[in-house]
Amino acid sequence: MTMNTILQAILDFDEALLKKSVQEQLDAGTDINIILDKGLIQAMDVVGQKFTKGEIFVPEMMIAAETMQVGLELLKPLLVSDSNESKGTIVIGTVKGDLHDIGKNLVSLMLDGGGFDVIDLGVDIEPEKFIQAAEENKADIIGLSALLTTAMPIMEKTVNLIKKSNLPAKTFIGGAPVTLQFSEQIGADGYSENAPGAVAVARKLIANALPVN
Ligand code: B12
Known part of the structure; x- marks a missing residue:
């Protein structure tokens, strides 16, 4: 599965496919920033463009955002720190x-x-x-x-x-x-x-x- 699958899964509001494809990228060792930029965030840009063109409306934009956040949940544990030392x-x-x-x-x-x-x-x-x-x-x-x-x-x-x-x-x-x-x-x-x-x-x-x- 490619990064395009992540993007398409969000556009199709397909949470199961999104989870599967994000997990596959993680297992394959893809850099987390690439999964974010070329997958999850890029999908939101496409959603914004579709909204501007009148191809989708607020409810679809909202469901896409909810779907995207399901993918983000998978990345969360890898983004937060367990260190006790505060930098500020x-x-x-x-x-x-x-x-x-x-x-x-x-x-x-x-x-x-x-x-x-x-x-x-x-x-x-x-x-x-x-x-x-x-x-x-x-x-x-x-x-x-x-x-x-x-x-x-x-x-x-x-x-x-x-x-x-x-x-x-x-x-x-x-x-x-x-x-x-x-x-x-x-x-x-x-x-x-x-x-x-x-x-x-x-x-x-x-x-x-x-x-x-
Ligand atoms: C998802 C979405 C929604 C969802 C939001 C869900 C949610 N929980 O956030 C819903 C459906 C609720 C929504 C509602 C609306 N939306 Co909206 N939405 C979007 C969409 C498609 C994606 C935004 C997003 O999440 N991007 C992904 C994230 C990761 O990117 P980001 O937010 O830019 O954040 C990154 C950087 O900007 C930066 N960053 C962000 N914050 C901060 C803070 C600091 C301190 C720093 C340093 C960096 C930083 O780092 C982030 C990570 O890299 C955008 C289109 C777009 N491409 O931006 C439209 C968009 C922002 N929405 C738009 C509009 C018009 C609306 C509505 C007015 C629609 C309506 N008619 O009701 C309402 C407004 C509601 C309100 N009062 O806020 C317009 C805004 C146009 C404008 N010029 O102001 C956009 C651009 C769509 C469009 N192309 O027309 N929306």
């Missing part, structure tokens, strides 16, 4: 008005796998809630996700409020419509277009926060 604390969530969470969940998993303590607030999160959670958990970093262009101004507002709050936490942002340019424009401290990159950016943000000696 990250509060993460999807901003107010936006209910997309697959990408944010994947970023959370990989950050966990990268040794961070992750506090995932969920979706549709008010700016004040990010600040409160960061204070309570003494977060080093606050991560914001947005998939809707209409949520981007809320993301900007959230970053602004975090800056004004004088919390020591750095901010990093991501999500399909978010770009490096947007991140710089709104004054976020970091940006990544994908989950492995998010781990690298988080490490850099923590390293730069340490006093230089």
